[in-house]
Amino acid sequence: MKKYKRGITFGAFDPLHYGHIKLFERAKESCDELIVCVSFPVYIKKHKGRDEYIPINERIKAVEAIRYVDEVGYQSIKFGKKEAIKAYKPDVIFVGSDWDPKTFTGEGLGVPVVYLPHTNGISSTILRK
Numbered sequence: 621m622k623k624y625k626r627g628i629t630f631g632a633f634d635p636l637h638y639g640h641i642k643l644f645e646r647a648k649e650s651c652d653e654l655i656v657c658v659s660f661p662v663y664i665k666k667h668k669g670r671d672e673y674i675p676i677n678e679r680i681k682a683v684e685a686i687r688y689v690d691e692v693g694y695q696s697i698k699f700g701k702k703e704a705i706k707a708y709k710p711d712v713i714f715v716g717s718d719w720d721p722k723t724f725t726g727e728g729l730g731v732p733v734v735y736l737p738h739t740n741g742i743s744s745t746i747l748r749k
Contacts, residue, residue, distance in 0.1 A: 627651035627734075628710035630695050632659040632744065634673045636682045639716070639739035646736045647714040648688035655708050656683050657693040657701075666697060673748050705729050718743075 627647050633640050633656075648654045658680050661672040672679075676694075684692050693704060701713075713726050718738040726733035 622650065624651040624711040626653045626655065626708065626710040627712045627714050628655040628657065628704060628708055629714040630657045630659070630701060630704070632664050632668065632672070633679050633683055634659075634664065634744055635748070636674075636679060637742050637744065639742045641686060641688075642739045643714065643716050643736055644686055644688040647734075650714070650734065651712065653690045654688055654714075655691045655693055655704075655710060656689050657695040657704050658683055660694055660696040663696050663700075673744075701726075701729055705731060 627650065629643065629647055631640065644654065644656065658676065659667075660676055664670065664672050680692055680694070683689055691708075693708065695701070695704065705713075710731055713729065713731055713733045714736055715724055715733060716738045717735045719735065721733075724733065
């Protein structure tokens with residue numbers, strides 16, 4: 621896989637699990653610097669139709685503790701993907717392969733999207749249940 625200078629990924633990470641760690645690890649293998657933007661509660665409510673499970677400050681602390689992550693940002697209603705791309709200037713967006721070009725193309729963001737292998741058998745939805 622191509623080596624990028626700066627990569628970015630987005631998510632609620634609510635709760636954070638092994639599949640997320642694998643996503644960060646795979647992304648970091650492909651870039652020198654990895655930025656992870658954690659979704660605020662209002663963003664989760666609007667885009668996922670549910671309340672947060674774990675408070676935002678705890679999710680941010682957990683993501684900050686992961687060795688593959690170089691910087692932690694956030695994603696909110698007013699600071700979404702477009703604003704994060706402008707602020708952080710990444711060369712690529714990383715997403716799990718549970719997304720695909722039909723569900724997320726990154727169109728209009730100005731950077732390529734790389735779909736990384738999804739870790740089967742685990743998801744935040746499963747853990748919340």
